[in-house]
Amino acid sequence: APLAALPTGAWAQQKPLVMGFSQVGAESEWRTANSESIKSAAKEAGIELKFSDAQQKQENQIKAIRSFIAQKVDVIAFSPVVESGWEPVLREAKAAKIPVILTDRAVNVKDTSLYVTFIGSDFVEEGRKAGRWLVEKMKNEKGEVNIVELQGTVGSAPAIDRKKGFEEIIKADPKFKIIRSQTGDFTRAKGKEVMEAFLKAEGKKINVLYAHNDDMAIGAIQAIEEAGLKPAKDITIISIDAVKGAFEAMIAGKLNVSVECSPLLGPQLMAAAKDVKAGKPIQKRIVTEEGIFPMEIAAREFPKRKY
Numbered sequence: 001a002p003l004a005a006l007p008t009g010a011w012a013q014q015k016p017l018v019m020g021f022s023q024v025g026a027e028s029e030w031r032t033a034n035s036e037s038i039k040s041a042a043k044e045a046g047i048e049l050k051f052s053d054a055q056q057k058q059e060n061q062i063k064a065i066r067s068f069i070a071q072k073v074d075v076i077a078f079s080p081v082v083e084s085g086w087e088p089v090l091r092e093a094k095a096a097k098i099p100v101i102l103t104d105r106a107v108n109v110k111d112t113s114l115y116v117t118f119i120g121s122d123f124v125e126e127g128r129k130a131g132r133w134l135v136e137k138m139k140n141e142k143g144e145v146n147i148v149e150l151q152g153t154v155g156s157a158p159a160i161d162r163k164k165g166f167e168e169i170i171k172a173d174p175k176f177k178i179i180r181s182q183t184g185d186f187t188r189a190k191g192k193e194v195m196e197a198f199l200k201a202e203g204k205k206i207n208v209l210y211a212h213n214d215d216m217a218i219g220a221i222q223a224i225e226e227a228g229l230k231p232a233k234d235i236t237i238i239s240i241d242a243v244k245g246a247f248e249a250m251i252a253g254k255l256n257v258s259v260e261c262s263p264l265l266g267p268q269l270m271a272a273a274k275d276v277k278a279g280k281p282i283q284k285r286i287v288t289e290e291g292i293f294p295m296e297i298a299a300r301e302f303p304k305r306k307y
């Protein structure tokens with residue numbers, strides 16, 4: 001039936017739910033896949049999406065959220081670039097009675113009523129998986145194992161938690177030493193640049209690279225090759241995300257292992273938004289399930305990968 005013929009009540013129900021989404025940026029392959037997932041899931045769910053890219057800047061996210069409040073969207077969702085500093089703007093959303101859903105990254109707020117749910121990975125566990133893999137790989141190693149670490153964005157949940165989980169595991173054996181640790185901001189360019197500096201300072205002393213994401217590891221692989229060393233052989237390389245680029249690097253024998261972090265959060269996010277709007281009860285924490293992929297199985301797994 002033509003819409004005009006519907007009674008007013010039914011017409012009101014046809015109005016699509018409007019979601020304002022503030023994305024971190026476009027810093028990595030993971031992020032591109034995440035944005036894609038959110039956009040396509042919104043379309044699929046019939047949700048009108050207002051998508052805003054913050055270019056890795058918290059101030060841009062705060063501006064975007066304020067503009068969503070002014071536009072009176074039904075739901076605000078965002079992936080907070082860093083953990084702290086969100087109380088004021090979240091209080092504004094709450095005062096406007098607009099529910100907020102966190103996806104991917106967590107916030108550090110005392111008052112958890114400022115958001116309805118957090119959908120995303122357990123980053124501490126990802127760090128532990130990376131650590132456990134290394135402990136197993138180096139179990140027959142008698143001497144020191146010198147590790148350099150490429151951290152994610154300073155103050156971001158994945159950087160804080162991936163460091164924490166990894167350290168928690170390796171500290172059980174004093175042979176593991178993190179000799180350098182610096183941020184590469186989750187990008188290839190920065191990962192390469194910082195790895196060059198690590199190599200200049202430590203040279204052949206470096207046994208292991210732990211990168212908080214694949215993009216930084218891929219940048220670092222270039223730096224390692226340019227320094228005349230063999231990635232995954234002279235330096236054992238561990239990273240996180242398990243994006244296609246990491247699988248390609250593993251198949252080429254240049255990356256040892258990648259811990260999975262799924263960016264495909266769109267469908268869960270849209271389902272949660274609909275539930276919240278319908279007044280249904282919703283879990284405060286929705287955790288993504290993930291695995292780990294060593295290079296030995298990369299070629300077999302590659303065709304099944306969706307990002």
Ligand code: GYE
Binds near residue numbers: 027105158215240241
């Ligand atoms: O691991 C990294 C991205 O927040 C889980 O952000 C995400 C991280 C992901 O830039 O590649």
